[in-house]
Amino acid sequence: MTGDKSLRKLPSVDRIVGLASCKSLIDYYGRTRVVGxxxxxxxxxxxxxxxxxNGEDYAFKSDEDLMSALSSQLKESSKPLLKKVINCSGVIIHTNLxxxxxxxxxxxxxxDTAVSCVNLEYSLKEGERGERDDILEGLITGLTGAEAATVVNNNAAAVLLVLNTLSDGKETIVSRGELIEIGGSFRLPEIMAKSGSVLKEVGTTNRTHLSDxxxxINQNTALILSVHTSNYRIIGFTSKPELAELKSLAKSKSLPLMVDLGAGAVIDLERLGLKGEPTIAQTLDNGADVVTISGDKLLGGPQAGIIAGDADIIxxxxxxPLKRALRLDKMTISALEATLRIYQNPDEAVSVIPTLRHLGKPVETIRAVAGKAVEILKEEFGRDAEVFAVDDICRAGSGSLPEVDIPSVSVVVKHRTMSPDETKQWFRSLNPPIIGRVESGMFRLDMRCxxxxxxxxxRKES
Structure with a gap:
C-alpha cells in the first residue's frame, strides 16, 4: 500500500532532533520540549x-520543511492562552471577559506584590506574626460603617462561609423569590446544601410576607437570609418585607440577619445616573447583621468576596477552618487594598476605577470615540465594508443593574463578502482580539468601554 510506503519514509524523532538546524530550537525551548x-x-x-x-509521499519533502513546521508549532504553543481583549460586547462587567x-x-x-516579599502576615511594628485581614479590615469598615470585616476569594465563597459558620446543621429561612442562580448554573440552594445549612423556603415566587x-421560625432556625436579586427583577403583583421589618423580626427571635448583596456597590451609583443598587453602608444601616458582596463587580476591584458586619459574627x-481554605493571596489583597483606598475619595473613584468610569461615561464622549473608530475602520476596509455609528443600549452585566438600559453608541461593520458572524470571527482573530456582537442582523462594536x-x-497576530 502506498500509505505504508509513505509511513516508512517518515524520519525518526532522534534524526530530526539530531539535525544541526534543530540545535537553535533546543537552545531556546529546551530538549524535552523540542522532543515532545x-x-x-x-x-x-x-x-x-x-x-x-493513497498518498505516495508525506507532506514535507526536506529537512528545512520539517524545521519550519517544528519551529512554527513551538512558537504557537508558546503563546499564552489568557490574553488581553478589547471589550466591545455591549456588556460592561462581562463575566466571560x-x-x-x-x-x-x-x-x-x-x-509589585507579585515580584516581592511583603508583610502579608507580619507586623512590622511588633516584629512578629500578624493577620492578613488587618490589611483590608480598616479600609472596609471605614467605607461601610461595619464593626468588622473579612475577605475570601469570591462572593459565593463568602456566602458559603457565613452559612457554614452561622447555620451548619440548622435552618436558614429564605424567600422563594430570592433563590437565585448565578453564572455557570451555580444555584443558591446548592451552595446552601454544601454549607451544611438546611434551606427553609417561605412565600411564593412573587409575594412573600413578614408573616411567612x-x-x-422554629427551634432549629439559625439564620434569616435576604438575597438582593441583583441579576433579575420580579415586577407586577409583588410583595416583600422591608429589610428593617426583617431585622425587627430577627432581633425579636434572637436570630442574625444576613444579606447577600451580590454585585455590591460601595458608593451610591445615582451620582452616575444609575438607580436600584443599595450600598453596603445602606444595607447595614437598614438592619443587616452581616453583608456579603463581590469585589470584581460594581466595586471594580479584583475577584474577592467581602464579608462585613457585626464584630462577634466576623x-x-x-x-x-473553611476560612483558611478560602483566603485571598497576596496579589489580590494588594489590588483590593489599592482599590479600596481610591474609594476614600469618591470623586476620584468614579474617574479612575474603569468600571465606574465606563458606567458613568457621557454618551457624547462615547459618540466622539465612535466617530474616530468609524474613520479608522473605513481606512482599514475601504470599499469592502460599510462602516457607520448607531445609537445603542448596553448593560452593566455580571448580575448588576438588570433593569437599567445604559445608552451607548456602537460602530456597525457591514462587510460586502463576510457575513455578520464571519465579521465577528475576523475581529476575534486580531491582536488583541476585539469582542463585538451580532444583533438585528448587524455586527456591531459597542464603544462604551x-x-x-x-x-x-x-492588528493581526505576528
Missing part, C-alpha cells in the same frame, strides 16, 4: 497519511 513537539509533528503527519490512504478591569494603581500594586418568615467566621479609538485599529 517533534513527536506531535510526526504524529500529525502520520495521521494525514493514514487518512489519505474577566469582569472588572483594575485601576492602574491597583494593577501596579498587584504586580415568622411562621417558619470573629466566629475567622475561626471557621473603549477610551481610545486606536484600540479598534485592526
Amino acid at each position: 513537539a517533534t513527536r506531535k509533528l510526526l504524529d500529525g503527519i502520520r495521521n494525514e497519511i493514514l487518512s489519505a490512504g 474577566g469582569r472588572s478591569m483594575l485601576a492602574e494603581t491597583a494593577g501596579k500594586a498587584a504586580m 418568615y415568622e411562621n417558619a 470573629a466566629r467566621i475567622r475561626k471557621n 473603549v477610551d481610545d479609538a486606536e484600540q479598534i485599529r485592526p
